[in-house]
Amino acid sequence: MRVLQLIDSLDAGGAERVAVNIANVLASKIETSFLCTTRKEGLLKNSLSSNVEYLFLNKKGIIDLKAIKKLNTFVKQKKIQIIHAHSSSFFLATIIKLLNRNISIIWHDHYGNSEFLKNRKFGFLKFCSKYFSHVFSVNKTLEAWSKEKLEIKNVSYLPNFAVINKTSVATTLKGESGKRIICLANLRPQKDHITLLEAFNEVLKNYSDWTLHCVGKNFNDDYFEAIRTKTEELNLIDSVFIYGSKPDIFNILKQCDIGVLSSKSEGLPIALLEYGLAKLPVIATKVGECETVITNNYDGVLVNATKREDLSKALSSLVENKELRETYAKRYEKNIQENYSDKIQLQTILVIYRNFIK
Template structure:
């Protein structure tokens, strides 16, 4: 049997504290690719302790570095696929990339998931220099959207950027049968980190306007997710209580798998009013469940969510626009269903796991062999 290509996958894993990066790493490791390639995992999940005591984060990075060097010498991987999210993560992963270059001939794929790069790239020359230094050590850079590619090209320069968006396990949504609740309520769902960054305060104000000014009494808000920072969940609940909307809201906490799909399939409208988001993977999940989506013009979101066609877009912090978009869908069940059907079709055509995994397969082959793969040139519309 021919030896398989060894791929060292560096990033967070598992379903605890699951986010966009974990969603991707789990997707790859649980797919047909695990039969084709030999995956070696370096789990860089950040325990809650280090979120609360960030001063000690440096020591955790040193642990990751020691484990990386051990793997490089012991396992000798052909490719390192390393995932980076926020700015702190990028600095950490940049250090690991430098070590990989110093101690091995392993080829490097950097996977950028972060949502807060734009400000630093535009305003901090030191950060641009850091990004260029890291980019020059890579063989390929995975980004999530054409929008981000243009931003990086303009501010950092031209490198081997490969656009691979997130995907959804369409079969899981198709196989999950859920009975609709016939209680007269119209359900508005939100899934994500509970806090300011995901627009939870604006969502509360918009909901208040719908209840108070438009006299809508049968609208219910379903909030799914954990708090992003310690104390944010309690702060949001207190804010909603002061607004007088807490009786109309259910906080479910973190839900994954069939539990999350059930909530989506029992909903009528999905909303993600993020202030910062690189992709908004939960929008794709809502689309797979057949829901119309309301979201902000952030990152890749306008590339798959067309305003007025399969959902609505609005500007960050524009509570009036958010309120109006929810009101339009609340009042028009036919429009909700029409947009939902378009979303299911779009997921099946462009964003299913099967489509996205072919891209990763082609990229691994291209980086390993140096031969261009046609699959990577297929556009996402």
Template sequence: MVDTLEMGGTERMSINIAKVMADQGFESHLVVSRRSGGMSSKVPREINLHFLEKKNSFDFGAFMRLLKLVRKFRPQIFHAHSTSVFWAIGIKILSGKFQLVWHDHFGLSDQLDQYPRKEMVPLSKWIDKVITVNDKLTSYWRGNLPLKPEQIITLKNFPFLILPKTTKNTKFTFLHLANFRAQKNHFNLIQAVALLKERRKDFEVVMVGEIVEKELYESILNRIKEENLSDFILVKGPSLQVEDYLACCHAGILSSDSEGLPVALLEYGLAALPVICTQVGDCDKVISSDQYGYLIPPSDAPSLADAMEKLLGSSDHGEEKGRALKQKIEVEYGSAAFFSAYSSFVSAV
């Protein structure tokens, strides 16, 4: 019998959790909706990997392949990440001899009034437990879903990272690790770079992430050209070698308008990078003081530029923040802390 089956919408966390389960001795299966070629190549060998080859939300053939997997392996716990929960509910209706745990990674937790997701209320009768990435989502669902409060909890995202041995870039490099979608507000960072280049020339920004919104991506490229920032901002797009960027860059940036608990922020910490991020979601719980980095208001390019200049002006000071953040991430956001809290949660009646 399979102990856990992971159906990922949010790839990094799906892989990380599946790996933790395998490391703890559980038979762990990871189901990938689409064979995108992305993070699936990073899945460790101890995880059983399956591809549904899903073409769209109504791909009946892919749904039946998932149903066949469940009936074959009979998981005790089915983890559904983000919108994968809709298919998981369908599977539970047809073959429901498992505990369904929904992981809500909703990135717009600061805008829940605009995105109430009311469809989850009637659907929640088939959901056994809910894990969210921050307290705002937990409070929201406890107030809206007809589940017991103890069936909905916050469990912190956690990173898994193995850095290659390499040297830092010659020029001070800020890494912006964020998918190209509106909430990540790349334009705020572009504006900050335009302001900073009037004061300093000894830096560059590397943008790495999946191209989720193609028109937005094209607009970002055009804005960089319009502002004559091509020598300061390098757009790399999607990459399977994120670890390489984390190893060779000097600092991490997140300029988002809204977040849950971004895994990129935790990865910056594991890489011992000093961090600048906007005060959204649970970012202030990670960067809880200036000891760990700089928190700035969202959509505030002058504040972002000022924080970038502070790190440029004192590399030793930045490295000290990076080391402190790495220690905090390892203690508070490691896989051991996640598994301990998770085990208590899923075993509770």
């Protein structure tokens, strides 16, 4: 079996991590595992296994004939059988399918605003979906949406999985050891860092020595400016630290004591799974598949999205109770290892692949 993961970039986002993780775990399970990034490289390139064959297209526009020819040649020479296209790379995959009828396309829907699907434009996607053999969706809402809107029968929910990344980089976090809260999320509006900042500000009134650490890509846009402004307004300069993208996620998480996600919308966030692998107690909002992953008040805490007071109370409950943190962390790690490991999801992926080998 010869399978290509197709992704637009290797920035440290959720879809990109999934593409790299799948390519890496497949490398020892199939004949050859490939990964192609179309538009740009990024931090995750260093996470790619040396056993994965890699191609960078440096695609310049929607239709880049040079990039199309380069990928088409690669697919033919390497005798690739399946293109596993992630997010918006479905268009390029469709073009390659039209040039190679024996190729099967598996499309992986990572749409991050699944709470706001009524705003999703999908006319062009629906046209291309006629050439998809199967669709993986990162949550059940997206699974239902593909069946209804794209009218595709072969659709399944595929939970994300996380792996421990290994890198020589070693970021050192600021703040006091034993009193750090981590939010691992790119700086996008749906991640709702603003509510998190407001909630954390309430926590500081009683626990002033705790710190909040935000790790994720900074797009230097209006949303980042809003985060910076809110941090200044609340006088959090000495308590909130923003690091941007980092390659050494596991090293960073091991320096922290609570993992939090304050999102308005999610699929199944890989950060939530990585918190478990790092043995952190977790707090998340009731969006996407977070409620499926976390059992509220058993192995973590779930709160309503955009509710500052609820999030503040949840944070305070874990900050003030180390024993509770340890109990939740132990249970949550067991949950992630048993239900969201690469081994379990790989079995599902391989079954689907085998159905569409031509």
